[in-house]
Each structure stands twice: as structure tokens, then as C-alpha cells.
Amino acid sequence: MYTASFFLNQKIVYFCGKTLIDMKWLLFALMYVATVAAQPAPATLKERLERLLADEFYQRATAGVVVYDLTDQKTLYAHNEKRLCRPASNMKLLTSATALSALTSEYTFRTGVYYTGTIDETGHLHGNLYLAGGFDPELKSSDLDVLLMQVKKAGVNRINGNLYLDASMADSTFWGKAWSWDDDMEAFQPYLSPIPLNKGVVKLKVIPASPERSPIIKTEPESSFIQVVNRATTVWRSTEPTRNTLRFSRDFADGYNRITVSGTISTSANAYETMISLKNPHGYALTLFAEKLSEQFPGSNIHAAGTMRVPAGAQNLGYATHNIAEVVRQLNKESDNLNAEMLLYVLGYRKDEGTTSTEKGVAVVQQWITQLGLDPKAYSMVDGSGLSNQNYLTPELLVAVLKYMYQSPDFEVFHQSLPIAGIDGTLANRMKNSAAYRKVNAKTGSLTGVSTLSGYVTAHNGHLLAFSIMIQNFVERTSYVAANYIDKICAALAE
Numbered sequence: 272m273y274t275a276s277f278f279l280n281q282k283i284v285y286f287c288g289k290t291l292i293d294m295k296w297l298l299f300a301l302m303y304v305a306t307v308a309a310q311p312a313p314a315t316l317k318e319r320l321e322r323l324l325a326d327e328f329y330q331r332a333t334a335g336v337v338v339y340d341l342t343d344q345k346t347l348y349a350h351n352e353k354r355l356c357r358p359a360s361n362m363k364l365l366t367s368a369t370a371l372s373a374l375t376s377e378y379t380f381r382t383g384v385y386y387t388g389t390i391d392e393t394g395h396l397h398g399n400l401y402l403a404g405g406f407d408p409e410l411k412s413s414d415l416d417v418l419l420m421q422v423k424k425a426g427v428n429r430i431n432g433n434l435y436l437d438a439s440m441a442d443s444t445f446w447g448k449a450w451s452w453d454d455d456m457e458a459f460q461p462y463l464s465p466i467p468l469n470k471g472v473v474k475l476k477v478i479p480a481s482p483e484r485s486p487i488i489k490t491e492p493e494s495s496f497i498q499v500v501n502r503a504t505t506v507w508r509s510t511e512p513t514r515n516t517l518r519f520s521r522d523f524a525d526g527y528n529r530i531t532v533s534g535t536i537s538t539s540a541n542a543y544e545t546m547i548s549l550k551n552p553h554g555y556a557l558t559l560f561a562e563k564l565s566e567q568f569p570g571s572n573i574h575a576a577g578t579m580r581v582p583a584g585a586q587n588l589g590y591a592t593h594n595i596a597e598v599v600r601q602l603n604k605e606s607d608n609l610n611a612e613m614l615l616y617v618l619g620y621r622k623d624e625g626t627t628s629t630e631k632g633v634a635v636v637q638q639w640i641t642q643l644g645l646d647p648k649a650y651s652m653v654d655g656s657g658l659s660n661q662n663y664l665t666p667e668l669l670v671a672v673l674k675y676m677y678q679s680p681d682f683e684v685f686h687q688s689l690p691i692a693g694i695d696g697t698l699a700n701r702m703k704n705s706a707a708y709r710k711v712n713a714k715t716g717s718l719t720g721v722s723t724l725s726g727y728v729t730a731h732n733g734h735l736l737a738f739s740i741m742i743q744n745f746v747e748r749t750s751y752v753a754a755n756y757i758d759k760i761c762a763a764l765a766e
Contacts, residue, residue: 319763320348328752332745335666338764341677341727342734352670355650355663356741359716360606361723362657362664367599367688368672369639370614371681378595380407380617382466384418385585394428400573401581402560403437404466406620407593408613409601411469412492414591415560419567421589430568433576436557440465441616442628447654449661455523456530458546460658461609465616468556470609473497473528477517477543479536480505486536496558497549500531508539515540519547526550553578596684603688603714604696608656615655629654643671657716666739669725673737677727689713689726692761701754706731707761713738720745722753728764736764 314322316338324334335351358365370378382405388398402418445462454460461471474491485501503517516534528549536543549555561575595614602610612629619631632655637647651663676685690696692711693703702708713726725739740760742753 316763317348320350320760323756323759323763324350326756328745328749328756332749332753333743334756335741336739336760337666337670338736338738339670339674340730340734341674341737347736349667352667353665354741355665356723356743357660357718357721358657358662358664358669358741359718359721359723360608360657361669361714361716361725361739361741362652362655362662363602363606363611364669364672364714364725365636365640365652365664366611366614366655367602368676368679368685369636370595370618371599371676371685372639372642372679373618373635374595376594376596376681376684378617380409380593380595380598380613381405381590382407382410382414382418382592383590384422384588385581386588387582387585388432390425390427394426396427396430396432399432399576400430400434400564401437401579401585402434402466402556403581404440404464404556406440406465406467406613406616407591407598408467408470408607408610409593409598410467410591412559415468415563417591418560418589419563422564423567425588428568430564430571430573432572433574434557434561434564435576435579436466436553436560437581438465438553438578439580440620440626442626444629447612447629447656447659449653449659451658452523456519456521456547458548459608461548462550462552463609463612463616464552464556466556467552467609467613468559470607471552471555472546472548473555475499475519475530475532475545475547477503477532477536479538479540479542482507482538488532492559494555494559494562496528496555498527498529500529502531502533504535505538506535508537515543517543519545521547521550528555596688599684600688604690606697606715608658611656612654640668643668643675645671657718660718664741666725666741669739669741670737673725673727673739677735677737686712686727690715702758702761705758705762706765707758710765711761713761717750717754719747722750722757724757724761728761730764731766738764 335354335356337352338348339346383403385401386398390396450460458472476489478487480486482505484505486503486505488499488501490497515536517536518534520531557575561573564573598610601607615629615632616627618635620627633652636652640647645668651661653659653661676682689712690698692698692701693708697715710729713724716723721743723741728736730736740757745753
């Protein structure tokens with residue numbers, strides 16, 4: 272053996288033309304070789320993964336795992352790869368991949384402003400304005416300011432007429448199929464609209480006042496569209512966290528954005544902020560734009576008149592735009608449900624029909640799955656975000672998506688949209704102290720009883736691997752256990 276020879280060569284001496292060996296060093300060398308030979312071989316990737324999946328946790332929970340070497344083009348591991356699982360936000364991988372493939376990374380979301388009537392020589396618009404949505408999930412209040420500037424560039428300085436919002440491009444369904452009604456006010460479950468201004472949410476900021484007085488409550492942005500009923504009380508400072516017991520509620524059935532704030536906030540507390548989804552996002556966008564117009568065009572007579580399709584012959588004054596790469600990045604990095612649903616709307620939109628729906632978008636995704644060589648009828652898809660518990664995919668399908676996108680001209684846009692382990696997005700606080708740190712770009716997913724992660728990992732030999740891990744059927748108090756096992760699997764892939 273080479274190692275034994277090395278030690279022997281250190282103690283070979285010559286005497287009277289004969290070679291003598293120091294027996295002490297020979298014995299040491301032989302013992303060393305025997306010790307090395309007795310060491311067990313390092314565990315293979317399959318052995319390490321199967322050891323993790325043999326834990327008693329999986330006596331109740333189930334897991335599906337697929338690992339594919341994109342460099343060597345071969346499957347490294349597969350366990351329950353065809354098992355149907357609820358994907359949670361891993362559904363967003365399928366939605367964003369379909370969108371980039373069908374629309375390409377050149378696609379731009381546009382929200383337009385139009386007018387009918389005339390603009391006289393004094394800059395007075397005698398006619399109506401129309402705000403036309405384009406499913407842009409990144410549309411902000413600042414974009415309305417961009418549209419205002421474009422109205423001004425057209426020479427308008429006063430408006431006498433109505434403001435309408437064109438929301439005709441989508442059906443009237445405001446939530447996805449089987450979304451939870453008790454998540455009504457949650458920002459992660461917004462009401463859907465072709466013009467989802469500010470993500471369809473409003474920020475409430477509660478600032479403590481003096482003891483026994485109502486705190487100050489502000490909305491951002493401020494608008495008459497939101498009503499706040501302040502029933503909260505400021506209490507004397509306390510180190511007990513229970514002294515801050517703010518509660519936010521809204522009558523689910525009345526259809527209004529009347530938000531009641533109750534409970535207490537301590538005088539020593541920092542301002543408390545929360546995001547609340549808004550009912551009737553059409554009306555929100557219409558009201559906010561009308562308020563901005565009245566502020567920027569003094570002396571005008573502008574009435575927010577409701578919804579109406581932009582008439583044929585209306586003149587365009589300009590657009591606010593965002594590229595699909597920005598939308599996909601926010602979608603996957605931050606697991607933005609609204610962005611996924613808006614992409615699904617765009618996928619299903621047909622000019623000849625003039626409208627779209629979630630079902631039409633899902634049909635496009637199902638058709639795209641056939642390009643992967645798989646049967647879309649084998650899966651269940653009812654939304655684009657994964658919020659619904661009626662979605663069912665398999666690890667095999669998700670790895671097929673990742674393999675397809677690896678060959679796509681838009682791979683960089685797709686890959687860079689995924690959270691990086693220990694660095695950003697929904698993986699910012701995971702895998703910081705493991706071999707997977709910085710080496711995993713993957714999409715997280717979580718619902719009650721569901722934990723998933725699918726994406727790419729760079730192995731120790733430099734190979735790029737595509738993987739999907741889907742763990743199901745555990746009680747909520749053990750969700751951290753499922754996430755921990757996923758992180759351990761990623762570390763094994765990176766080692």
C-alpha cells in the first residue's frame with residue numbers, strides 16, 4: 272500500500288550492503304493500514320436520505336422526495352415521487368414557469384388612463400377619464416402619480432366629468448376556489464381584481480396616546496374608502512406583553528371596509544403596524560385615483576362614477592408599467608399570492624373574448640404540463656398560488672418543471688427569483704449554519720399540515736441538482752419538525 276510504503280521508506284537503512292527495516296516503524300505502519308481499512312465507507316446520498324426518512328415522525332407524516340442531477344442528467348434519489356401532495360406555495364413554481372414560457376421575460380404589465388370628450392385650448396377636459404387595469408400586482412400609489420403626470424403632459428389642467436374604472440377583463444370571482452373565509456382580513460389572501468392597487472391591502476398604524484385615551488390610528492395611504500372605528504385604549508406602560516392586546520375586525524357580510532380596532536396598547540409600546548386586505552379593490556383604486564385627481568387638478572369637478580369598459584375610440588394618455596421579471600421575483604422570493612393569481616389571469620386572457628378567469632388560466636397551465644411529457648389529468652389545480660387545499664401535485668411533476676426551466680432561455684430570471692438559503696426571501700432564516708447555506712435556491716411552501724421545498728442546490732462536486740421535497744399530514748405544532756427535516760435533506764444534498 273502507498274501509505275505503508277511511505278512509513279517504511281522513512282525507516283529503511285543500509286548496513287554492509289543489506290537493507291534493514293526498523294521493526295518498530297513496520298509495526299506502526301501495519302497498525303495504521305489496518306485501522307484505515309476498518310473504517311466504514313462514507314454513507315451514500317441514498318443511505319443518508321433514507322436514514323432521515325426512517326425517523327418515527329414519518330409513522331404519521333408522509334414524504335415525497337426526488338433529486339435529479341442536472342449536470343449528469345440522471346435521477347439520484349426518488350421516494351414516493353408519484354404521491355399526490357398538497358403543494359402549498361410550491362404551486363407558484365408551476366405558475367411562474369408557465370408564465371415565463373408562455374409570455375417570455377419581455378412581457379410587461381400595463382395600467383392605462385384614457386379619456387373621451389375634448390380638451391379645449393385652456394387645458395379644460397370636458398369629458399370622462401377611464402382607469403383600465405392590466406392585472407399588475409406591483410401597481411402602487413406612486414404609479415397613480417405617474418399616470419397623473421401623463422394626464423398633465425397632455426395639457427390638461429382642469430377636469431369636468433366622471434372617472435370610471437374598467438375592470439371588465441376578469442370575472443367577478445374575488446377569491447380562489449376553497450380559500451378560507453376566516454382569512455378574510457389577512458394580507459396574504461387579498462380580494463382579486465384586474466387593478467390590484469397596493470396589493471389590495473391597507474396599512475393600519477396604531478400609535479399609543481396618553482393613558483386611558485384612544486390611540487391614534489392612521490391608514491397608509493389615507494383615503495375616505497377606509498373607515499376605522501377606534502375602540503382601543505392606551506394603558507399605562509408595562510413590561511407585560513399582554514398589555515398590548517390590539518384586535519382588528521370587520522363584518523364579513525356587510526361588504527364595507529369598516530375596520531374596528533379594539534383592545535389595548537401600552538404607552539411604552541412602539542407604534543403597531545398591520546396590513547389588512549380590502550374588500551372591493553375596484554372601488555379602492557377608483558376612490559384613491561379620484562382623490563389624487565382632485566388634489567392635483569384644483570377647481571375640477573370629478574366624480575368617481577363606478578366601473579365601465581373603456582369605450583371604443585377613447586384616447587390613451589399613458590401607462591404605468593412593470594416587467595414580468597419584477598412580478599416573478601416578488602412572487603417567488605416573498606411567496607406573494609396576489610402575483611401568482613394575477614399571472615394566472617394574464618395566462619387565461621384572450622383579446623377576442625375580452626375577459627379571463629382563474630379556470631382559463633389553469634387550463635393554460637394544464638396544457639403546458641403536456642410539454643413536460645406528463646398527463647395534466649393526473650393532478651388537481653384550482654389556483655395559481657397554492658392557497659387552496661384542493662391543489663394536488665407530485666414531486667415528480669415539480670422536478671420536471673425545474674428540469675424544463677433549466678433549459679429555458681429565461682432560466683436566469685426564474686432561478687434568480689427563488690429564495691437563497693440563509694440569505695433572502697422566505698429562506699432568509701433557514702439553513703444558516705449548514706452545508707446548504709447559500710447553495711440552495713428554492714421555493715418554500717406551507718399550509719396547516721404541509722411543508723414543501725423545491726428548487727436547485729449546488730452539490731460539493733459543483734453539480735447543479737434539481738429537487739422537490741413534499742411533507743404532508745402532520746399536526747401544526749410539529750410544523751417546525753417538518754421544516755427541519757427538509758433543511759437536513761438540503762444539507763445532505765449540498766455536502
